[in-house]
Amino acid sequence: xxxxxxxxxxxxxxxxxxxxxxxxxxxxxxxxxxxxxxxxxxxxxxxxxxxxxxxxxxxxxxxxxxxxxxxxxxxxxxxxxxxxxxxxxxxxxxxxxxxxxxxxxxxxxxxxxxxxxxxxxxxxxxxxxxxxxxxxxxxxxxxxxxxxxxxxxxxxxxxxxxxxxxxxxxxxxxxxxxxxxxxxxxxxxxxxxxxxxxxxxxxxxxxxxxxxxxxxxxxxxxxxxxxxxxxxxxxx
DNA sequence: TTATGGATTAGCT
DNA sequence: GCTAATCCATAAA
Numbered sequence: 001x002x003x004x005x006x007x008x009x010x011x012x013x014x015x016x017x018x019x020x021x022x023x024x025x026x027x028x029x030x031x032x033x034x035x036x037x038x039x040x041x042x043x044x045x046x047x048x049x050x051x052x053x054x055x056x057x058x059x060x061x062x063x064x065x066x067x068x069x070x071x072x073x074x075x076x077x078x079x080x081x082x083x084x085x086x087x088x089x090x091x092x093x094x095x096x097x098x099x100x101x102x103x104x105x106x107x108x109x110x111x112x113x114x115x116x117x118x119x120x121x122x123x124x125x126x127x128x129x130x131x132x133x134x135x136x137x138x139x140x141x142x143x144x145x146x147x148x149x150x151x152x153x154x155x156x157x158x159x160x161x162x163x164x165x166x167x168x169x170x171x172x173x174x175x176x177x178x179x180x181x182x183x184x185x186x187x188x189x190x191x192x193x194x195x196x197x198x199x200x201x202x203x204x205x206x207x208x209x210x211x212x213x214x215x216x217x218x219x220x221x222x223x224x225x226x227x228x229x230x231x232x233x234x235x236x
Numbered sequence: 237t238t239a240t241g242g243a244t245t246a247g248c249t
Numbered sequence: 250g251c252t253a254a255t256c257c258a259t260a261a262a
Contacts, residue, residue: 077243086243096258113244114255120243133243171244215243 036199038192044104048078048123048130052226055121055198057205060137062177063195067145069177071137071167072203075227075234077213079120081129085218089129099186100129107196109174109185116171119179121189121198135214135225137167137176138233146176160232169235 039058044051055073062069079087079100088097088110099108099122108120108131120131139146146166147157156162167173174180179196189198207229212220214236227234 079243088243091259094259110243111257112242114242114257116244118243135243169244213243217242 036201038190039105039198039200040190041103041105044121044123044190045125046104046123048080048132049224051121051123052076052078052132052224053208053210055132055134056208056226056228057203059140059199059201060134060177061197061199062142062179064142064145064178067142069142069146070140071146071173071177072140073134073136073198074138074231075134075136075168075225077133077135077226078224079131079133080224081124084222086213086216086220087129087131089131090218093129097129100131102126102186105188105190107179107184107187107189109179109181111181112171117174117180118170119174119184133170134173135170136227136233136235137173138231139163139166139176149178150176164233168233172235 036059043054046054053076055076058073060071060073079089081087081089081100084090087100089100093101096110097108099106100120102122103126104121104123106122108122109117110120111117118133120133123130123132143157143163143166144154147154147162150166150172152162152165165172167176177196184196187196188194189196191197205228209227209229210223211225211227212223213225
């Protein structure tokens with residue numbers, strides 16, 4: 001893991017990034033080290049608001065045949081059960097949203113606007129709905145592979161604007177990691193051998209912000225969107 | 237069986 | 250800033 005991160009840093013350095021830019025870009029990367037721990041069920045078996053806040057700074061890992069992909073979670077949204085009109089769980093359990101009603105720590109992937117997949121992690125005990133939407137990642141490892149999946153030219157990766165296009169947004173993030181409903185819906189994110197999991201590398205968020213959620217109409221006023229203050233990879 | 241609209245994105249003005 | 254693209258889960262009929 002730390003080896004592949006070093007490779008990424010070397011690759012970017014070789015593309016002529018300035019020191020000030022490197023400092024900014026890798027502020028969060030430098031803490032990713034060998035001793036990572038997979039988040040356990042107790043972490044997710046809580047109110048989605050607390051889970052959404054606690055997930056900031058954690059690492060989402062994707063293993064692929066072509067290499068390891070990783071991104072630091074910099075933006076999340078909490079979706080509650082009953083009483084949250086914007087939540088998919090609001091109208092009760094269906095085939096699509098069943099994972100939200102299941103045990104905590106599992107991936108809920110849905111298809112939206114005819115084009116995009118979005119991923120949540122289920123929260124609260126089996127039988128109680130709730131989830132956290134992953135909205136943005138800061139690329140950490142496998143940057144070139146993720147860029148390719150997003151249709152971003154390798155030569156553009158020195159530009160911050162292109163780096164942001166890799167995984168700043170729920171649909172973009174899913175495309176970068178190759179997340180689909182068929183492949184990933186219902187998967188546990190707590191299995192150390194899974195190709196999709198969340199780990200804690202010890203990074204601590206300095207300051208988190210809370211604002212209303214993005215892209216919804218119902219219950220749009222509630223402050224349930226969480227992000228790392230000042231992080232350039234936050235969407236919107 | 238058909239109609240509706242969305243937890244988004246890219247591209248154009 | 251504005252809007253088309255584009256599919257499918259859900260609701261209505």
